Amino acid sequence: MHFRYHAVLHHLIFVEQGGVEAKTMQGSFSAKPGDLLCLRPARWSEYQTSPDTIMYQITLAFAQPPHQLSTPVLPGLGPLPLHISAGEFREEIRHAFNTICLELPQAEVISQLRCKTAVYQILEAVAGVLTHTAHAHDTRNDEWEAVRLKLMIADAARTKIETLARGMGYSPQHFRHLFKERFGETAQHCQMTARLEAAMHHLREKQDSVKSVANDLGFSGAKGLTRAIQKHLGVTASEIRNHPESLPSLGQVMSKPFALNHHILPPGDSLERLKRRYASERTLLINPPSL
DSSP, rough: EEEEEOOOSSEEEEEEEEEEEEEEEEEEEEEEETTEEHHHHHHHEEEOOOOOOOEEEEEEEESSEEEEOOOOTTTTTOOOOOOEGGGHHHHHHHHHHHHHHTTTOSSSSHHHHHHHHHHHHHHHHHHHHTOOOOOEEEHHHHHHHHHHHHHHHHGGOOHHHHHHHHHOOOOOOHHHHHHHHHHHOOHHHHHHHHHHHHHHHHHHHHHHHHHHHHHTTTTHHHHHHHHHHHHHHHSSSHHHHHHHGGGGHHHHHHHOSSSOOOOOTTTTTHHHHHHHHOTTTOOOOOOOOOO
């Protein structure tokens, strides 16, 4: 895809997969997975994506009018850079974009505050990259990362979510809510992804029987594994074993925390109001298609 457009506000692009070539009035940039582009308001900007690119993008005003075109300046570090490689901060930035996509359509005050917090988290990560300092996770975040790793280890597939919840001092219901809030997916979904990834490896590489794989990974027998493969991957166990080259990407099939290509406007706002507030008379804004 190729786009040339009037950049009405700051346009932030975070590349999850594939690549983006961007050309702006400040220069040209090539963004690979884990890179963040912060394109500034300008008469024109241009970018194109390579095949199979997955990316997050938001248009953002860091301040209210009449300062909506102002670029943030980080004290001691300078203005928000046009292009950075997130490195060790990749997960923090991805999580912040994910939060915005999930929370912005919600009208509740707490959802709007989460969106604003996510913007500051993006700026915090950028500052971390620029200063080359390790990100200081708080203790609670470290605990959640450890819990997620436990769910992602296939050998621990029989780990009970209720046991993990009790270990952190939460009820199972509250644990599930906080886990989804932190990672953008449910604990069950995280665990199932790891189990299916291991099942595909055993069926494809080791040619193990469906029954033995099901028993090793904690499924309720061969039928339970077969149903899970069919439900989440849309293929059969024999297709995994005999035609691995035609299999879908597990990451693309399982990672769907929100609708793709969903154009989001803040609650109570409209395209016409945004046009009057931010766009010049020469700017053409069209209604986004319903995808």
